[in-house]
Amino acid sequence: MWTPWVGKNYNKDRILILGESSYTYKEDADGLAIALDDDHPVRMVEGQLEPTADDSSFMTMLTNALTDRDCDTVAKRHAxxxxxxxTNYVPVSIGTAARQRPDAQAWGMAKAEWPMLLERLSPRHVIVLGLGSWDHIPKGKPIHDAAYTGPARDPAIEEFTLANGQTVLCWCHWHPSAGASWESIRNLIRHIKIREDRQPE
Incomplete structure (x- = not known):
């Protein structure tokens, strides 16, 4: 299992953003691919927190969503x-180039680790980026929310229950490489927070 990034204020809303997969892209002096470290998701975020942010289009879109595109300083990106x-759903590198797809074994590993991931992070909400991930996540209890206009999946929201009885809502959303925009991700985060505010104490 990857070591996830956990922001210092995560406990306030407990929103987990779930990417799909990663690929090995670095090479050593001999031109051989270097295996990704377990903390790869942490390093992906830390790349956005440098004075000059990493140019990953995927991570830049997430940063824009989390800052309402007001991210011209390190402090704003940190906030x-x-x-x-x-973190990413698929817990292993799926190849050495972008646009490669997880194979059946990789999806199987992700599905097997799913309960452990939820128990480890205890999120209240998971934004699942990518229809492929959504279709390979174990099925939960269907939830209806007429105000959420996400991808054409039925259901597009599912509920899981942790060992302590806490419920987790998982939201199907497009992947940034296939239909999501920073605005759509931002709007889903806002929708989740509004929904939380309306819940009874």
């Missing part, structure tokens, strides 16, 4: 990423 947790 945005402080509020969420982040």
């Amino acid at each position: 945005g990423w402080a509020q969420v947790a982040f």
Whole structure:
């Protein structure tokens, strides 16, 4: 299992942003791919917190969503990423180039680790980025929310229950490489927070 990024203010809303997968892209002096470290999701976020942010289009879109695109300083980017947790669903590298798809074994590993991931982070909400991930996540209890206009999946929201009885709502959303925009991700985060505010104490 990857070591997830957990922002210092994560406990306020307990929103986990779930990417799909990662690929090995670094090479050593001999031109061989270097295996990703277990803390790869943490390093992905830390790349956004440098004085000059990493140019990953995926992570830049998430940073824009978390800061309402007001991310021209390190402090603003830190504040945005402080509020969420982040990791990828597929717990292994799926190749050495972008656009490769997880194979059946990789999806199987992700599905097997899913309960452990939820128990480890105890989120109240998971934003699942990517229809492929959504279709390979174990099925939960269907939830209806007429105000959420997400991807054409039925259901597009599912509920899971942790060992301590806490419920987790998982939200299907497009992947940034296939239909999501920073605005759509931002709007879903806002929708989740409004929904939380309306829940009875």
